[in-house]
Amino acid sequence: MLATIRLTSGLVLFAYVGTHLINHSWGLASMEALNIGRDIFVTVWRSWPGTILLYGALLTHFILILWSLYKRRSFRMRIWEAVQILLGLAIPFLLAEHVLGTRGLNATLGVIDDYIYEILVLWVYAPEKGILQTVLLVTAWLHGCVGLHFWLRLKPWYRACSPYLFAFAIVLPVTAIFGFVAAGREIKVLAENAVWLEEMTLHINWPDESAVVWVGRWKVVVWQICGGMLALVAAARIVRWAIERRHGIVRLTYPGGRVTQITAGITVLEASREAGIPHASVCGGRGRCSTCRIRLGEGREHVAPANADELKVLKRVGVPEHVRLACQLRPTKDLEVIPLLPPNATPKDAHSKPAHLQGAEREVAILFADIRKFTQFSENKLPYDVVFVLNRYFRAMGEAVNATGGELDKFIGDGVMALFGTNTTPEEGCRRALEAARLMSIALDDLNHSLRADLDEPLRIGIGIHLGTVIVGEMGFSNAVSFTAIGDAVNTASRLEQATKEYICQLIVSEDICQRAGVDLSNFPAHEIAIRGRNQAVKIRCIEKASD
Template sequence: MKILPGKSAPEPLGSEIAIRTREIRLFTGLVLGAFLLTHFSNHALGLVSVEAMEAGRVWFNRLWRSPAGTVLLYGSVLTHFLLALLALYRRRSLRMPFREAAQLILGLSLPFLLVAHVVGTRVEWALTGHDSGYPEVVRSIWILNPAIGARQALALVIAWLHGCLGVYFWLRPKPWFPRSALILYTGALLVPVLALLGFAEAGRSIEEAPDRFGSLPVPPASDLLPMIGPGLYVAFGGMIAATLAARLVRSLRLWSRRVRIVYPGDQVVTVPLGFSVLEASRIAGIPHLSVCGGRGRCSTCRVRVLEGDPHQPPPTAQERGTLARIKAGPNVRLACQFRPTHDVSVVPILSTGRNGVASLVRGGRAQGQEQEIAVLFCDLRGFTSLAERRLPFDTVFILNRYFEAVGESVEDAGGYIDKFIGDGVLALFGLKSTPQQAARQALDAALRIKAALKHLNEEYESEFEQPLKIAMGLHAGPAIVGQMGYGQATSLTAVGDTINAASRLEGLAKELDVELVVSEDLATRAGLDLSSRDRQIVQIRGRAAPLGSWIIPEAGSLGR
């Protein structure tokens, strides 16, 4: 029988707690990220001078050593670490993608790398009142004890990398992330590099002129200070060990209650009660796409439930929201959120077929990304009758010259040729630029195509009974851009309502015997005032809202 999850079922308390837990973990992670960013920025001032580092440290301490800053910082440290242990405990399987494993391992290793530094600075200041400034710290760990300095540099890189991975998993599903990824990656790389260079430059300055910064002060004695470091090591190590032990106890208890999950090809995976379908796939080594890392922030891991007991747990609020957004059917579930309590048969929707698995798992544009792009459709008018009066090789020659002219025009304008369809061309703009730039590039390409066609007609005037004519449609809006196809026929393309609308506008240009039809959406993005032109409302098949468009009889007139 098919599972029909109850849409009106009351939300389990556990799912609400899980959502709040993720929100708290994200908030505390962002607090720690802000601390690292300010701390590393303070280090980077060493590229200016040691005095600049000390001046920056005054403001840094006012922020993070204030009562509110102290509670926020160390509360976030403890909360974030405990929530990481909770996430580790909740995982039914430790098999996970490399990025997720790296984030987990780096996060759990951080306390052991940072305890000595925290005890020697913040804890010592709290117990004795001795405030270690940059000259003292740099001389101690960079000049006198370089091994400790190397360990602190390693801790710096690990802490930043752990934070960057967390931000990456958080932002990756956002539609604007691909456009901003290069800037974010550049910033993520520069921050630790500048911090290390600043610290090293401060060490060189102090080493060259040690008298300028005085001798190392002797901090006040404290009987409690030597015991805090080992105590923290034991505490953090004990919490990790207790979490792993609790996982083992739970696994032994749950293994007696197992669930069978049947996949296509009669693959059967048996897992303890409480495992998600995605975790079962990973345990069995079954390729299963999950762009967001199994956090319920995307729908790429969704499965179609074929058979199973109707009393399976209903979708959580987060799962229901994601499924509603993609208008999923009643028997579709998110594999990362669906934890069956009875035997079930499923089919991964986005990972069926050899090419589906291979291309989607590779990442990047292969996964498909929503982008704001501009689209140009152009087609030769009356080419069929023209081809009827010519030899096939002559027709091919003319087509290739036409394609060359259009291709060069599109590329010179900053666009990308998606495909040639008969004597038509589909071009995309905005794959690496803003929507406004994309719209202007598409208009520029249309003008270039018009000029190139005019030149082609002049060059082969004696060969044509009638000059070649063109019809073009321009539109802008969201589309899914990604690698699509099969085998050697796979290529970068775009799909969606925006593509269909641009094709319809090109068809309207043919119907009206004009060279260009421009949608209001593209004209608005390009900042183009076409109020003096003829305007028409176009009904697009399969599209609820009509599309306003401007009729341009002569494309070249836009450039005047």
């Protein structure tokens, strides 16, 4: 809930700053255009609904920034997080004098704070304040852009749109500054005319010295309030630290036996950062992306249940039991945790994945294919020729697998492993695997024909297909993560592929494949083959050429 409120208030402030910059950019056209834009701007933001929305959002956003500082147990963070927080804290201090000198004097003394007034103050009489206000606008814009980027980058469509949004984020403040400069030069020339200046002074109801003192006094009050709130947060953190230290130490155990000690109440993500343990967190620990998720081990029975916001994120990505967000979990007892994503996780890892990618038991058809006598072939060829032939072979085999709806598991040396039926029924998977074998045989014939000038003899392959229950999922580490399967059926399919050498044929399929696919292969030789680790022999059919 607080995250939603902070986001909403931030969007309101971002809209205010954005429309303010757009108004500034109209100065490139003329002073008249600038004031027309201001009339529209004021109509929206100085109406009662606009005023309540704007200043309510400003107060809410600042308080929530302070609250986030209080909740933090560690100030170890990424650079972008630190920049965003510092920019957010600086805005009220930079904004106070400008608001009091425009909206404040307009409301109390009836000063007409149009662009002529503002440019006379910020460009003609006190240009140093003009620089300060430019810094304020750019600071507020950057703060909003950073927050918006780290919110939107979790959206699937953002990657395609980000170059255009980045360009807009650069162009708008630049044109706004140029518009302000153009208007400033125009007013400075007009201000050299004493008659015009006197008329504008009367029109504006120029504030006297007492008004300037009033602005200065209330600016100090605003600074003291904001500074006092920051000091209160610092004091509250010290008190909380003292209380938590009295409640003892919590031990967190990470993979590899690494242990870190923390005070009760600190999040697992903060503990990882404090201990220098790399831990994924695309959203910076705001509970949005889910990339910091962990599996709980020993001690999980003492963990408090997830709140509604955390459950919403966990449900979105479809995590199994005993998985939590490290940025939301605050252990009070010793706990074993296992980060589930690599530290270099990206926004795409925040999106939900099909259940079978996260780890599931499936009955699938497994296909292995391997080139015969490839070692002998590679010994008599240059490395370039070996790589060239292999890539042509892998492409041909891969296209055959893709054409039949299979999933390429991996290329192993000169071999191929593919899975069929991960997203369909086992029966359909068996039929697709047989069709893939047929297409692979045809593709090999075409490849041999196109490479006849490079080959001493045609390439020959052996294919083995078996059906069985395996565990499937994305497995690996860092950049070497891929979808694969493990289990006895995988070993059996590999053994059938190797047996094609013994039976001098191109394809061997288990009887289970034939039955489940509904295919009659009774015309082909039947055998039984012993598989290491299995008590019963596997019934097989030997097919001399898969394209038959």
